[in-house]
Amino acid sequence: MKKFSIVTLTFLAALVSIGTHAEESVWDWLLSFKRFKEVAPVINSTYKEECGSCHLAYPPGLLPSASWQKLLNKKALADHFGDSAELDEETRKELELYALDNAAEKSYYKRPRKIMASLGTDEAPLRITEIPYIREKHEDIPSEKIKGNKKVGSLSQCDKCHRQAQNASFDDDTVLIP
Numbered sequence: 001m002k003k004f005s006i007v008t009l010t011f012l013a014a015l016v017s018i019g020t021h022a023e024e025s026v027w028d029w030l031l032s033f034k035r036f037k038e039v040a041p042v043i044n045s046t047y048k049e050e051c052g053s054c055h056l057a058y059p060p061g062l063l064p065s066a067s068w069q070k071l072l073n074k075k076a077l078a079d080h081f082g083d084s085a086e087l088d089e090e091t092r093k094e095l096e097l098y099a100l101d102n103a104a105e106k107s108y109y110k111r112p113r114k115i116m117a118s119l120g121t122d123e124a125p126l127r128i129t130e131i132p133y134i135r136e137k138h139e140d141i142p143s144e145k146i147k148g149n150k151k152v153g154s155l156s157q158c159d160k161c162h163r164q165a166q167n168a169s170f171d172d173d174t175v176l177i178p
């Protein structure tokens, strides 16, 4: 009887410790991994608005946090790929925090994990389109269908071809080059 209760107690203690210490997102992922095939959709409305006016509001899971750090500091935003994407400091901090919290290495979705696996440990590209995994997926598309195509313009314009990009889905079933 004594032995039994020790075993039971140990078991209960283990359950409690899993429940409190394990990262919730691991459990989310295990329980519903089908939903986690792609990348987490953008849920921050300020990010959607401020970062979605010139191009798709890229889901933060498409780049590691070291890349977001380089992109979203004050100085970098003043010269953002030749444009100004300056923000007031409060908004900038909010968007930076949102991107860092949801960066590729913190995600259990499939694309971010593939993105991290394709990058070297110190690699933090400024562009999603420079990530080897993303580059390889597009290397067979001739440039006249991208740069030479007025309806696309550049590979950075994900949503011109990926019809579900606004829902953070880049599956090849929903792609159509205009």
Ligand code: HEC
Binding pocket: 050, 051, 052, 053, 054, 055, 058, 071, 080, 081, 083, 084, 085, 095, 126, 127, 128, 129, 130, 153, 154, 155, 156, 157
């Ligand atoms: C004023 C327009 C403008 C705004 C606002 C803007 N961007 Fe950009 N962004 C650009 C341009 C231009 C490029 C380069 C696109 C190209 O090469 O075709 C770019 C490229 C990028 C890229 C690299 C895309 C690639 O090629 O993989 C990232 C990442 C990015 N922007 C993130 C952001 C984030 C996050 C915000 C919000 C804080 C933001 N941008 C707001 C104009 C803008």
Ligand code: HEC
Binding pocket: 062, 111, 128, 129, 134, 137, 138, 141, 145, 146, 152, 154, 155, 156, 157, 158, 159, 160, 161, 162, 170, 171, 172, 173, 175, 176, 177
């Ligand atoms: C010119 C149109 C075009 C643009 C712009 C484009 N893609 Fe693609 N993308 C494609 C095509 C076509 C495929 C399918 C390639 C294949 O079937 O091998 C693809 C494949 C992919 C895949 C792999 C899909 C799968 O199911 O394996 C990912 C991820 C992806 N693209 C992400 C992006 C992201 C992120 C951007 C923007 C930074 C982007 N793409 C911009 C055309 C485009």
